[in-house]
Amino acid sequence: MREHRQAAPGLLEGLIVTGSAIAGDWWPGTSDVDLVLVVSRVPTPTELEACAALHSRSIADGPIDGIYVTREQIEEGPDRLGSAVQVVEGILDPDATGGQISWVTWREIESGWEAVAGDDGVGEWAWSSWRFPQADDGARAFSRANLSTYWEHLGRQARLSIADRPAGDPVDARTVRWIALGPARLVATMETGEILSKSAAAGFASERWPRYRDLLARVVSSRHGGDDTFTVADAASALDLLDDCVAASRTP
Numbered sequence: 001m002r003e004h005r006q007a008a009p010g011l012l013e014g015l016i017v018t019g020s021a022i023a024g025d026w027w028p029g030t031s032d033v034d035l036v037l038v039v040s041r042v043p044t045p046t047e048l049e050a051c052a053a054l055h056s057r058s059i060a061d062g063p064i065d066g067i068y069v070t071r072e073q074i075e076e077g078p079d080r081l082g083s084a085v086q087v088v089e090g091i092l093d094p095d096a097t098g099g100q101i102s103w104v105t106w107r108e109i110e111s112g113w114e115a116v117a118g119d120d121g122v123g124e125w126a127w128s129s130w131r132f133p134q135a136d137d138g139a140r141a142f143s144r145a146n147l148s149t150y151w152e153h154l155g156r157q158a159r160l161s162i163a164d165r166p167a168g169d170p171v172d173a174r175t176v177r178w179i180a181l182g183p184a185r186l187v188a189t190m191e192t193g194e195i196l197s198k199s200a201a202a203g204f205a206s207e208r209w210p211r212y213r214d215l216l217a218r219v220v221s222s223r224h225g226g227d228d229t230f231t232v233a234d235a236a237s238a239l240d241l242l243d244d245c246v247a248a249s250r251t252p
Contacts, residue, residue, distance in 0.1 A: 004037075004054060004117075005117060007047075007050040007051060007053070007054050008043065008050050008051055010040060011039050011040060011041065011043060011047055011051075012037060012038070012039055012040075012117045013038045013039060013040050013071070013116065014038040014114060014115060014116045014117050015036070015037060015038065015114070015115055015117065016035065016036035016038065016109055016112040016113065016114045016128055016130075017033070017034065017035060017113040017114075018034045018035070018036060018105070018108035018109065018111075018112040019031075019032075019033070019034030019065075019108065020032075020034070020197055020198065021033055021034065021113075022111070022112060022113050023196075023197035023200070024197070025197035025198060025199045025200070027223060027224055027225060028062070028225070029225065030177075030223050030225070032062065032063040032064060032065050032089065033063070033064045033065070034064075034065050034066065034108070035064060035065070035066035035067075035087075036066065036067055036069065036074075036100075036105070036109055036112065037066050037067065037068045037069070038069065038070070038071060038074070039068050039069065039070055040070065041070065042070070043068060043085060043094075048085065048092065048094045051068075051085075051092060052091075052092040052094075055087050055090045055091070055092050056090055056091070056092075058090055059089070059090035063089040063090045064087055064089075064090055065086075065087060065088055065089065065100070066086065066087040066100075067084050067085070067086045067087075067099070067100040067101070067105065068084060068085035068086070069081070069084055074106075074109065074130065077103070077106060077132060077134065077138075078101045078102050078103055078106055078138075079138075081101050082097065082101075083095045083096060083097045083101070084096060084100075084101055086099045086100055086101075102138075102139075102142045103134070103135050103137075103138025103139040103141070103142050104139045104142055104143065104189065104195060106132050106135045106138065106139075107132075107135045107136065107138070107139040107189075107193070107195055109130050109132075110128055110130055110131055110132065110135060111127075111128065111195070112127075112128045113125050113126070113127065113128065114127070114129070114130075136193040137193075139189050139193060139195070140189060140190050140191075140193055143186040143187070143189040143190040143249075144186075144190045144249045145249075146186055147183060147186050147187070147190070147246050147248075147249035148246060148249045148250065151182070151183050151186070151242060151245065151246060152246045154179075154242075155179075155239055155243060155246065158179065158235070158239055159236075159239055162232050162235055162236065165232045166232065167231060167233040167236075168231050168232065168233070169231060169232045170229060170230070171230045171231055171232055171234060171235045172230075173222045173228065173229065173230050175235065176219060176222075176230040176234055176238050177198075177219050177222060177223055179235070179238040179239060179241075179242055180202070180205075180212075180215065180216060180219045180238040180241055180242075181198045181201050181202060181205075181219065181223075183241070183242045183246070184201040184202065184204060184205035184241065184245060185198065186245065186249075187204075187205070187208070187245045187248050187249070188200075188201055188204045190248070190249060191248075198223060199220050199223060199224075202216040202217075202219060202220045203216075205241065205245075209241060209244055212237065212240075212241050215234060215237050215238065215241070218230070218234075219238075
């Protein structure tokens with residue numbers, strides 16, 4: 001935070017940490033750091049350039065995903081926010097749509113860790129005091145829609161990419177983790193209103209669909225730093241789980 005205030009004086013007012021870092025599910029080399037950067041104003045082009053350089057330098061220490069919003073924008077909610085400065089894996093987009101502009105992020109703000117920025121760095125951390133009456137319903141609705149649009153299309157494309165490959169061919173572990181855990185988290189939010197960590201989502205999915213229990217156990221082990229390897233057959237199984245998640249989104 002100190003470096004940020006030096007790079008763009010007066011811009012950053014506070015930070016809200018969300019995601020795996022506060023859910024006890026942050027793992028070196030696997031997890032990123034999710035931030036809501038509370039700013040005093042819309043950043044100028046010069047400030048954006050300085051912030052982009054700062055985020056780029058931080059990639060080696062662990063990627064940061066974040067969104068820049070004012071307190072007024074947080075209060076208004078995501079439905080009125082067409083675009084925002086967003087950071088994905090350390091790369092800053094000055095006018096990004098979608099991404100973290102959703103009620104899922106606002107639901108995470110409610111349960112995040114918040115601190116006010118000062119000239120000497122960050123102030124005292126405390127649980128977020130933000131509350132949004134519509135966040136629960138909004139996060140549920142977003143999760144349902146995201147499953148039936150983004151993830152369903154992605155699943156079809158992914159199946160085409162492995163259709164002609166032998167079942168024993170190796171597949172990148174990150175890809176299998178992403179496909180196995182991302183949709184499962186959305187089903188959990190859709191049905192409970194809660195935002196689960198990725199590892200907790202694996203437990204949720206294992207109870208809901210026991211036939212994937214072995215795959216999900218290996219996925220969690222890999223996420224926690226294990227040397228588990230995955231094949232095309234595993235990717236196909238993860239895609240079957242994705243399809244079950246999409247089907248769940250169509251259940252009233």
